[in-house]
Amino acid sequence: MAKTATKVSKKAPAKKAAAPKAAAKASSKAAKAPAQAASKAPAKKASVKKVAKASSSASSPILTLRHIAEKLSELHELPKRQANEMMTQVVEMIAKSLKKGDKIRLTGLGILQVRKRAARMGRNPQTGEPVKIKASKKIAFRAAKDLKEAI
Numbered sequence: 001m002a003k004t005a006t007k008v009s010k011k012a013p014a015k016k017a018a019a020p021k022a023a024a025k026a027s028s029k030a031a032k033a034p035a036q037a038a039s040k041a042p043a044k045k046a047s048v049k050k051v052a053k054a055s056s057s058a059s060s061p062i063l064t065l066r067h068i069a070e071k072l073s074e075l076h077e078l079p080k081r082q083a084n085e086m087m088t089q090v091v092e093m094i095a096k097s098l099k100k101g102d103k104i105r106l107t108g109l110g111i112l113q114v115r116k117r118a119a120r121m122g123r124n125p126q127t128g129e130p131v132k133i134k135a136s137k138k139i140a141f142r143a144a145k146d147l148k149e150a151i
Contacts, residue, residue, distance in 0.1 A: 065091065098139060110143040 065087050073083035094112065097104055104112040119135040 106144075108144055108146050110141055110147060112139060112141055114138070115140045 066084060069083040069087045070080055072078065072087070073080045076083070094104055098112065098114050101114055106112070114137050117136045117138060120133050122131050122133045123129070124131050
């Protein structure tokens with residue numbers, strides 16, 4: 001019983017998000033065919049599932065550090081844990097180098113570097129009054145020519 005209760009609670013947010021669309025469809029169908037009131041409940045559930053599946057498949061997949069580590073572990077026959085630790089260390093090394101102010105050139109991918117932004121005057125969008133914006137640093141990425149051509 002506890003397992004089914006958890007499954008229902010996990011799916012509940014998806015039904016809430018799709019409920020207004022399903023309710024709008026159901027209300028338009030109700031006006032056309034009032035005699036089919038008994039069969040509407042299953043139709044609502046099916047339409048909610050279709051809407052939820054369509055929205056999840058429409059978004060582009062996200063490649064995470066863990067996914068990259070898993071693929072590397074398969075290609076090089078390493079344990080997943082070891083590949084994950086290696087990827088984590090690479091990210092830490094990049095972060096340390098950027099803190100020092102170094103440029104990082106990844107062949108085929110691009111260049112990462114820290115750029116300084118000068119102090120400047122801006123405007124508050126609500127009131128329109130001028131606001132001082134402090135000098136800051138940002139991380140800039142310039143894609144490699146190979147990457148640009150591949151995309």
